[in-house]
Amino acid sequence: MLEKLTASTVGVAKATLLGTMLALLATIVVFVAVGPARRVPQASSPVLPQEADAGLQGFSFTQSKGGLVDWKIQARLAQLFEADATAMLHDNVQVTLMGADGVTMTVTGDEGSINTASKDFVISKRSGNLALILNGGFTIYTPRIRWDNQALRMWTDEPVRITGPRLEVTGQGMDAFPASREMRVRRNVRVGIH
Structure with missing residues (x-):
């Protein structure tokens, strides 16, 4: 058993x-x-890489002379790298250039960077073109634009298309000097008058 x-x-x-x-x-x-x-979803907050010295929401940097604003760059998010004196800008990056008669140019991109020592900056779109809107009725289309603060020059090596009242200019590369209202397309220039 x-x-x-x-x-x-x-x-x-x-x-x-x-x-x-x-x-x-x-x-x-x-x-x-x-x-x-x-499960309760976690609140979404942007994740910044660990190598950045600081991360900011609501970044704004203004260049002024004699109490007047020359230009302002803003972004929803920024990563600051102190050793390189650089801020990497993300999400709704906006640049506004000012002249004696007020706003001379505005542009909004997806990302960019600014050297906080030299005050040079770059702004670009992930896809498509930036639209740099000038107060004289002209608009410049290009995927990326750079600002050289010492020369007060805006430039790109990328393809550009400039539209204005009864005019369209296309080409490769551009130098623009907002203070003197000069603009030069470097090569492969085509002009259409409407």
Whole structure:
């Protein structure tokens, strides 16, 4: 009888173990299938790389002379790198250039950078073109634009298209000097008069 009891006890133990494993498997399946819907989503906040010295939301940098604003660059997010004197700008990067008669140019891009020591900056679109809107009725389209603060020069090596009242100019590369209202397309220039 001891042999029968032992054999039946082993059978019961096997059945119990099998039942426990099935119950555990069913619990895992239910948790995986239903669990994520019950979880509270975490608040989304931008993640900045660890190598940045600081991260900012609502970045703004203004260049002024004699109490008058020359230009202003803003971005929704920025990463500051103190050793390089650089701020990497992300998400709704806006530049406004000012002249004696008010705003002379505005542009909005997806990303950019500014050297906080030299005050040179770059602004670009991830896809498509920036639209640099000038107060004289002209608009410059190009994927990337750079500002040389010492020379007060805006420039690009990229393709450009300039539209204005009854005029369209296309070409490769451009130098613009907002203070003197000079603009030069470097090569492959085509002019259309409408």
